[in-house]
Amino acid sequence: MKKILEVNNLKKELENFRLDKLDFSLEEGCITGFIGTNGSGKTTAIKTILGLYPKDDGKISFFGKDMEKNESFIKNRVGIVLDEGYFYEEMTLKEMKSVIAPAYTDWDESIFLKYIKRFDLNINQKIATLSKGMRMKFAITLALSHHADLLIMDEPTSGLDPLIRNELMEILLNFMEEEGKSVFFSTHITSDLEKVADRLILIDKGRIIFNEGKDELLDRHFLVKGDSRLINEHTRPLFLRLNETAFGFEGITDKRLIVQEQMKDIVFERPSIEQVMLAYVREE
Numbered sequence: 001m002k003k004i005l006e007v008n009n010l011k012k013e014l015e016n017f018r019l020d021k022l023d024f025s026l027e028e029g030c031i032t033g034f035i036g037t038n039g040s041g042k043t044t045a046i047k048t049i050l051g052l053y054p055k056d057d058g059k060i061s062f063f064g065k066d067m068e069k070n071e072s073f074i075k076n077r078v079g080i081v082l083d084e085g086y087f088y089e090e091m092t093l094k095e096m097k098s099v100i101a102p103a104y105t106d107w108d109e110s111i112f113l114k115y116i117k118r119f120d121l122n123i124n125q126k127i128a129t130l131s132k133g134m135r136m137k138f139a140i141t142l143a144l145s146h147h148a149d150l151l152i153m154d155e156p157t158s159g160l161d162p163l164i165r166n167e168l169m170e171i172l173l174n175f176m177e178e179e180g181k182s183v184f185f186s187t188h189i190t191s192d193l194e195k196v197a198d199r200l201i202l203i204d205k206g207r208i209i210f211n212e213g214k215d216e217l218l219d220r221h222f223l224v225k226g227d228s229r230l231i232n233e234h235t236r237p238l239f240l241r242l243n244e245t246a247f248g249f250e251g252i253t254d255k256r257l258i259v260q261e262q263m264k265d266i267v268f269e270r271p272s273i274e275q276v277m278l279a280y281v282r283e284e
């Protein structure tokens with residue numbers, strides 16, 4: 001499969017935080033969820049990849065082209081949604097659109113108007129008067145209106161109600177129906193990814209912890225439930241994360257066969273993305 005984005009050895013140092021040698025690539029035709037808890041480095045990684053923060057080291061290429069030498073070609077083909085949309089507050093949506101649209105060679109007014117309608121936005125409303133969710137919908141509309149091949153979105157579902165979040169997931173699935181499209185989006189609402197993601201990348205404290213197909217990841221981890229008396233010095237290390245109460249234990253393991261051998265009367269269930277994510281996130 002074609003590589004849409006390649007990030008090699010990316011480093012970025014902020015005052016109290018460091019992105020540590022990020023290495024990953026995105027393949028064409030995939031929706032990749034970029035997950036991690038608050039402050040894990042998702043926004044910093046996305047902004048550095050997009051060149052909004054200067055990188056300290058590493059190489060970034062989109063569509064096989066070096067980011068630094070092909071910025072305008074790349075920006076044309078990438079639809080971007082950032083969590084704090086960069087808009088002029090005094091403008092109406094229509095005026096803001098007129099500023100942004102000429103930057104894209106493939107701007108499509110009919111798509112723009114289609115999403116304005118679908119998201120129930122008023123093009124004559126001032127940006128300053130939009131709610132957080134409406135701002136996000138406007139940013140998503142702009143990103144979808146220039147025939148981008150790759151959508152990069154930072155927390156696009158934050159501030160959206162469950163109904164609109166669900167609609168956005170449908171929109172992403174529709175977007176993927178056309179050949180050659182890819183989506184990369186960060187979120188800490190991992191339930192949004194259960195239905196749509198093909199791959200998941202977990203970042204924690206500025207480092208990538210896993211980068212794997214969603215189904216493979218969920219197929220090789222198990223949520224185990226049973227009596228707390230089964231937990232002892234031999235069984236405890238079999239779990240990546242373990243919660244014990246007076247009533248029983250719940251743990252995430254990637255060693256199903258050994259657990260099955262050593263513990264009787266337990267139940268195996270398929271974990272959620274959130275449960276697997278939390279199993280890998282180191283606590284302070």
Ligand SMILES: Nc1ncnc2c1ncn2[C@@H]1O[C@H](COP(=O)(O)OP(=O)(O)OP(=O)(O)O)[C@@H](O)[C@H]1O
Pocket residue numbers: 014015016017036037038039040041042043044045188
């Ligand atoms: N401009 C900046 N200057 C200094 N430190 C920063 C800057 N931006 C972010 N940080 C720090 O970098 C760390 C990672 O923040 P970042 O916003 O990338 O995390 P995140 O995973 O996107 O979190 P969230 O889910 O809360 O949005 C945090 O400790 C944050 O305080």
